[in-house]
Amino acid sequence: MTADNDRPEEGYEKPVVHDRRRIDPETGKVREPASQEAPSSADGGAPAPGEAPLGDPATAEAAPASSEASDELARATAEVLDLQDQLARRKAELYNVQQEYNNYVRRSKADAAAQRQAGAQDVAEALLGVLDEIELARQHGDLTGPFAAIAEKLEGTLAQRFEVVRYGAVGEEFDPAVHEALMHSTDPEATATTVTQVLQPGYRAGERVLRAARVAVSSPE
Structure with a gap:
């Protein structure tokens, strides 16, 4: 009877007693604190190293x-x-x-x-007829008095402001670009075609020829 009473009943777990004393009763030395194992993620505790926590909203939205x-x-x-x-x-x-x-x-x-x-x-071309009359009057000695002063002022204004100049003289070498030959003769002593008479002077404004000089020329035979 006594032996049967001391037998533990089926399903009965023997209680586990943890010795949490700081001083070891056998050695008398201070015990080192036991390391606590972190609960695994399967037990609902902290996740294992490298394992992302389940159900973390911040991780889900990152x-x-x-x-x-x-x-x-x-x-x-x-x-x-x-x-x-x-x-x-x-x-x-x-x-x-x-x-x-x-x-x-x-x-x-x-x-x-x-x-x-x-x-x-x-304007200068329109005044060429007037300039011709002035030059003819000068050649015949009729350009005197107040008329001479007016003529000189007109010629000076055209020359200074519009670069209108008269050209053509006896002895010039004939140049078809600026001369127009109206009369021609030959001269056994001539070495080049030259102007022997100016029938009507020419006029230029700058580089532009307003009217070619009309002349008589003589050329070698």
């Missing part, structure tokens, strides 16, 4: 947030590149417009100067 940030950065970069390209094109267009304007201004100034010169030359 990947989508990073992807959205990368897409936003790519869109911003593309937009910046597009704006830079548009700015470069606008600068090129502005440069071309400025060059066209500068060329237009230069052409306008050149055309204006050419038109003024052409207008002055037209």
Whole structure:
């Protein structure tokens, strides 16, 4: 009976007693604290090293947030590149417009100067008959008194302001670009075709010949 009473009943677990004394009763030394094993993730405790915690909202949202940030950065970069390209094109267009304007201004100034010169030359051509009469009067000694002063002032104004000058003299070598031969003769002693008589003087304004000098020439036989 006694032996049966001391037998533990089936399913009975023997209690485990933990010795938590700091001093070892046998050696009398201080015991080192026992390392506590971290509960595994299977027991609902902290996750094992390298194992991401289950059900962590921050971890679940990290990947989508990073992807959205990368897409936003790519869109911003593309937009910046597009704006830079548009700015470069606008600068090129502005440069071309400025060059066209500068060329237009230069052409306008050149055309204006050419038109003024052409207008002055037209006036000078209209006065060639008057200048011819003045020269004939001078050759015959009739250019005297107040008329001589007016004639000289007219010729001086045309020469200074419009570069109108009279040319053609006996002895000049004949040049078909500035002379018009109305009479021709030969001379056995001549070495070149020269002007022997000025029938009507020529006039030029700058480099432009307003009227060729009409002359009589003599050339070698």
